[in-house]
Amino acid sequence: MVLLYRYAQYKGYGTSASGSLAAFVDSASVSDWATQAMSWAVANGIINGKDGGLQPTGNATRAEFATILMRYAKL
Numbered sequence: 001m002v003l004l005y006r007y008a009q010y011k012g013y014g015t016s017a018s019g020s021l022a023a024f025v026d027s028a029s030v031s032d033w034a035t036q037a038m039s040w041a042v043a044n045g046i047i048n049g050k051d052g053g054l055q056p057t058g059n060a061t062r063a064e065f066a067t068i069l070m071r072y073a074k075l
Helices: 002-011 032-043 062-073
Strands: none
Touching: 002 032, 002 062
16 A cells, blocks of 8 residues: 555645544554555545455455555546
């Protein structure tokens, strides 16, 4: 998410949206340096979580990442 967030900043896209991470059971596991990017991604519907969490230390499948990229492309 940080990569996409910073690329959006670079391209001049709006990055001020901020969603709450509190609804996700593993929100405390999101690193401080990634919190803003994750909040932005949640606010824009780029990520919705999986099994009630964000899984910040997990791996995304190709299908999950393709979905993330498709949602990002619609911004």
